[in-house]
Amino acid sequence: MDFTFNDDQLSFREAMSRFLMTEAPPEMLREIWETDPGRSPELRGKLAAQGLTALSVPEDCGGLGMDDVAWSLMTQELGYYAIPDSLADTAYVSAGLVAALPAGRAGREEVLGRIAAGSVRIAIGHPVNPLVADAATADLLLLPHGDEVHLVPRALVDVTPNPSIDLSRRLASLAWEPSSATRIAADEAGRRLWAQALDRGTLSVAGQLLGLAQRMLDLTVDYAAQRKQFGKPIGSFQAVKHHLADVATRIEFAKPVLYRAAHALAHGGADAPVHASHAKLVCGEAAWLAARHGIQVHGAMGYTWEVDLQMFMKRTWALDASWGDRGFHKSRVAESILAEGAAIGPGHTFEVQA
């Protein structure tokens, strides 16, 4: 039993964090926000060159073959730097879905190769999300029709943009016609693929929310140390300290929940859905509180457009209800633990393989 990360995972994270710190500073995010597509092919290219798009593509398709556990770290970095791109939708959620197709189906290997190379953008239209992120700029879309999964070229989809308070979000409603030519899975296989995609999407957002929480906390700690009132740093006032300590506590206790969920997903655990929902709920709470206390400690400064905090707050408020709102995830937790004979209590922390 070892509930920690291995060196590969940690060093990949470290590298990504260092890379994003210089390549994705807040000024750059603001610039990208202002552009029409809201996306930077250049940034995406650099992320691909770092190996991020190849992370969980199987090795025989040109990827690094890492799993959900690695993504639980990487999504935190994407959140921490508020990357203006739904990159994880392609590289994590869509890659997972396509990899789960039978060999040779729907150009599986070719699509995975392109994901790994960073040369394709896939938007994913899961039924739990009323709108689709990055549909306008996608090359391909994974779309549901009942239980069926369709892989649809962008040209066959009409896209109506729906602007969000988070300017980096590019949401749209879609109109398209399912056909046998675009169908890549149906029935039981389709249901399974959508269920896995839901858990991955949930985990992806949970990780990003946790990263956002940490970023807002770090920004606010810095601010509280610098800003002086009454002749002292505001961080010396107990009320301010306690606000920040509460956020730190939430973050610390959300992390292991996220990591268990990632492990369950990587190992196909039957309890992966409830663990993913648990993770999304606690990471969302941490981020929500980090935003609230972040703005509070920034005072009027936090209520401005000029201060970077706003970008992270808005991303938090937007992501909190994506890939299932709180009602959705709370219901999944409730149904799971209230089920007849639910495996809960001491000794059920992990679903231990025999």
Next chain:
Amino acid sequence: MHLAYTDKQKAFRAEVRSWLARNVPKAPLASYDTREGFEQHREWERRLFESRLSMVMWPEHLGGRGCDLIEWLIFEEEYYAAGAPMRVNQNGQLLLGPTLMEFGTEAQKQRFLPRMAASDDMWAQGWSEPNAGSDMAAITSKATLSEDGSHYILNGQKTWSTRAIFADWVFGLFRSEAGSTRHHGLSYLLAPLDAPGVTIRPIIALNGKQAFAEIFFDDVKVPVDNRIGEEGQGWHVAMATAGFERGLLLRSPARFQATARKLVALYQANRASADRDPSIRDAVCEAWMGAEAYALSAYHTVGRLAKGARIGAEASTNKIVWSELDLKMHETAMRILGARGELLAEAPDAGTDAAGWLDGFLFAQAGPIYAGTNEIQRNIIAERMLGLPKS
């Protein structure tokens, strides 16, 4: 205790209700954080004024109709129940207005109050400075008396001044005694924003609009007649204003009762999805209970004021209650809206029931910050109401 409105109060309510039914604009006005919306709101305020409904509790000769505070509460109830526009000049009307009533000379009252009631003059507040936020006594903007004693010369910078780029005048505190510190040697002054030497730089707020501004004073001449109260007594005068702001006037209970009612409606319209999260139903009930408690507290306070009581440190309890209630209600609305919550009003899939909630949610974030942060209010309650030692 006698919980019935008098015939006069009932008649007043009926009059206000029918006036509002005939006059409230059918389509919402543009945001008052934009030039266009600001002027639309000014027009609306003028219509209120023409019917002597803009400042009902002011005396008639100053543009009001001499109502008592119960009638004011009635007016506010009708106003918010009718969904009438937000009050764009209330920083002047509700903060400076009462200060002028208490400390102004007769000439100052005549000069400023009727124009304020009519929104001919729109007022910005100038307290905060870059290094004087919670610590307002750290103000450094200077007012130097001219040699002949006829005017002050203002130099310095104010910040966070709400809608100052659209406003006509600013009121605030300036250090008039050279070398003075903290709350000594400050004077309460009124300055026209088109005076030579005034530069206003808008600050873009969380909502992307020019909701507040920095004001720079560079040798701005202001006649001594524009001082309220004695020279050097500005802190005392300003604290009275701050008391009004935190207290009853700035945020009348009807506003929150209206929000709570709107929240109940939003919940009802979305029960199928909202009930998946049982905490939403609780929060909706709590919103109603909180808004009721705030309204009841207001009626009780008004009764005590009529018997000669003064609002003291309990004004701080008010400020905490309304700002946290407002925040909680808007958070709950965002939870109910779920994935639709983040959508801007112009998004085709936002849904009509979402209207206003996102804007309100953003503004609610500021509630625990402006008018004295809630941390400062809690310190005041602990030290002045409860007598706990200062840290």
